Amino acid sequence: MRNYKRISERKPMTEAILREARELIDNGVSVRQAAKAVGFHEATLRKRLKEGKGSENLGRFRAVFSHAQENEIVQHCKNLDKRFYDLTIKPLRFLLYSYAERNHIRHPFKPGNQLAGRKLHERFHEEKSVILTDASENQHCQKNGI
Structure with missing residues (x-):
């Protein structure tokens, strides 16, 4: 981890983004359109909705302090x-x-x-x-x- 620098431009799906997507779906928007609106791939949104929670970090490295x-x-x-x-x-x-x-x-x-x-x-x-x-x-x- 000493020289690790994140290269990817991916972002984690936070609880707030997941909540926003759920609200869109509850208002009658399709999952595909909701995924496009929040900026994620449809399969990722389906997976997170099925799990019921978003992920705060990407990869195995995590911060020691908040x-x-x-x-x-x-x-x-x-x-x-x-x-x-x-x-x-x-x-x-x-x-x-x-x-x-x-x-x-x-x-x-x-x-x-x-x-x-x-x-x-x-x-x-x-x-x-x-x-x-x-x-x-x-x-x-x-x-x-x-």
């Missing part, structure tokens, strides 16, 4: 930054690991070193704009008593 959990972690990191607690790479990785453990979230992290993966912390740094400081800057400040 969007709400990620936003909560980002807010926590920003609060730490406001209190002048500079996060480096290792404390952020430990924070992500401990958050997953305390909330009983299934994760692929190794329990031996108690750190989240490198790609996850890179994603938090790049996409979520979590501010990380260089470890040498922290050591310089500690030596000078700042």
Whole structure:
């Protein structure tokens, strides 16, 4: 999963899309026309209607944290930054690991070193704009008593 990037332009059929298709069918629209209206193939819609639920993810890879959990972690990191607690790479990785453990979230992290993966912390740094400081800057400040 380290370098996995989704190539397909397919989208998952969410519960909202499935509900919309059911409403169209209940209003007298054919399954084929309802499938065209929601943007899915007819066979896919029939299959999802038969199962009674949509699928939220595609493929075997899944996110460790939901969007709400990620936003909560980002807010926590920003609060730490406001209190002048500079996060480096290792404390952020430990924070992500401990958050997953305390909330009983299934994760692929190794329990031996108690750190989240490198790609996850890179994603938090790049996409979520979590501010990380260089470890040498922290050591310089500690030596000078700042």
